[in-house]
Amino acid sequence: MSDVIILGAGIVGVSTGIHLLRRGRSVTLVDKNAPGRETSFGNAGIIQREGVRPHAFPRDLAMLMQVGLHLSTAARYEPLALPRLAPALLRYWWESSPEHYRKVVQSYAPLIARSIVTHADLMAQAGPDAEALVSKSGWLLAFRSDKGLRREAEKAREDALQFGISHRVVEWAELKQMEPALKGGLAGAIHWTDPWTVRDPGALVTEYFKLFERLGGTFVSGAANGLEQDAAGWATTVNGVRYTGKQAVVALGPWAPDVLEKLGYRLPLFVKRGYHMHYDTTKGAKLNTLVLDPEVGFALAPMARGIRLTTGAEFAARDAAPTPIQLDKAEKAARELLDLGERLDAQPWKGARPCTPDMMPIIGKAPRHEGLYAGIGHAHHGFTLGPATAELLAQSMTGEATAIDIKPFGMERFLGR
Structure with a gap:
């Protein structure tokens, strides 16, 4: 058994694994593809410190x-x-x-402000490559x-x-x-x-993944067959093998609903x-x-x-x-x-x-299950915000004070409506 199972080896999942390993947690990372080969791979490669204004729906005729x-x-x-x-x-x-968007920007700006500092932190430990x-x-x-x-x-x-x-x-x-x-x-x-800017986003995730492995993380290649809660925590089955953890993180990007909806979380x-x-x-x-x-x-x-x-x-x-x-x-x-x-x-x-409809990611604990967390819904800023999201998830999961207030990013805002 690991302390944490993470589903999804994009930049959010890999970075979250690093932050948890640094805090003494054992981590099993699961993905059907090589780390960083999906959404984390095919972007423009900008760490958008200026991106305090997420992409709004056009309102001009x-x-x-x-x-x-x-x-x-x-x-x-x-x-x-x-x-x-x-x-x-x-x-x-x-x-x-305009009224809603002003509030979004006020909540979003502190998260974007963590982008450069959290990437720089991982780069320094990942090394010169x-x-x-x-x-x-x-x-x-x-x-x-x-x-x-x-x-x-x-x-x-x-x-x-x-x-x-x-x-x-x-x-x-x-x-x-x-x-x-x-x-x-x-x-x-x-x-x-x-x-x-990064001249090969996928390669940067690969370098972060190498750091994950150096820190003692375990990678399992294969499609996870959902998540199940049991007395010990959480379990997933990959290629017929059952993996368990006290906590679980869903960092599957656009594939997150495939897991979360089975657990009763129908998110927009x-x-x-x-x-x-x-x-x-x-x-x-x-x-x-x-x-x-x-x-x-x-x-x-x-x-x-x-x-x-x-x-x-x-x-x-x-x-x-x-x-x-x-x-x-x-x-x-x-x-x-x-x-x-x-x-x-x-x-x-x-x-x-x-x-997500409100242009902000979902970061933090799933409200209906103990030990279940998510870092999803980053839209255009997933590559930018992967390490910042990871920092906040790891802090929340280990009982630390979070670097910024994560209440605006809670999953609760989409439930019960």
């Missing part, structure tokens, strides 16, 4: 019309999935109202329109005053000096200087799917810093494998067949900015971001 008519690259939906998604999306829209994956030069939120740039600059000034987030407004002439390979079509950018979780593709470049083009184009809806990130193009959100069933329509649109727009060469992947990578 023009954007809603673009999405509704499938004209948007930033977001699209699968019509057949809408009936099942409708209740969660309706609440997502409601929680995105982990730290070598990281750039600390920030990233660029680039705008094609001057109106968009000025509007975002005003928001950035407000966030600097309220949350202490550093940034610079970079006009086109300076942006061209920073990134000579950009071809034009941009008014300028917000240079967020506090965040870090939904997914935003996303795609990425790697590219070579032509004409000697090189990108030094990640560039995100919010007006079209894609990011270009310099990665170990090449330039990674990531898409916006696709509202669809978690396990539905890939429909990389957004990727094709984003690629066309990206080629206007940078001389991309051939695609380097045989097929687009597809992942599912686990989301």
Whole structure:
């Protein structure tokens, strides 16, 4: 028997295992895939210290019309999935109202503030191979329109005053000096200087996993057959073998409902799917810093494998067949900015971001069962918040005072409604 069973070896599960091992707990980590090969693998690689404002549901009519008519690259939906998604999306829209959203930001900002410090902590212990994956030069939120740039600059000034987030407004002439390979079509950018970027997110999770193993953690490869509570705590069966623990953590991202619903927790979780593709470049083009184009809806990130193009959100069933329509649109727009060469992947990578209607993750104890915990629902910020979530879970599970108040992230907010 272990002290703790963790289901899910993404960045949340691996990091939680590390924090518990540091506190003297024995840990068994279970996943059907290699650590960090799912949602933790296929993102833009930003540790988003500036991301105090989670992605709200669009409320302006023009954007809603673009999405509704499938004209948007930033977001699209699968019509057949809408009936099942409708209740969660309706609440997502409601929680995105100005009044509700202000409260969300106030609760969310302290969590985001733990992102850099908790990643830095794990990187330092994981060693030089982990730290070598990281750039600390920030990233660029680039705008094609001057109106968009000025509007975002005003928001950035407000966030600097309220949350202490550093940034610079970079006009086109300076942006061209920073990134000579950009071809034009941009008014300028917000240079967020506090965040870090990672040139291979999956590799960073692998380095964290190596630390997990060095600390004495046990990894079990295989699909867990749910969770069962018994007199000793919790048990799961993998490939016919029963594993037990005094406590259990569900860190399965978009697959969490497969376990939690059997235990009576019907949470309004939904997914935003996303795609990425790697590219070579032509004409000697090189990108030094990640560039995100919010007006079209894609990011270009310099990665170990090449330039990674990531898409916006696709509202669809978690396990539905890939429909990389957004990727094709984003690629066309990206080629206007940078001389991309051939695609380097045989097929687009597809992942599912686990989301909650109020844009905040679920972190902490499950209220109806002793010894059951969850760290799920991080949406666009799972890679950013994995170590911060792990810190809070481990503190809560071992009776320590938590680094920040975790009550706003409790599962209770979605139950009994």
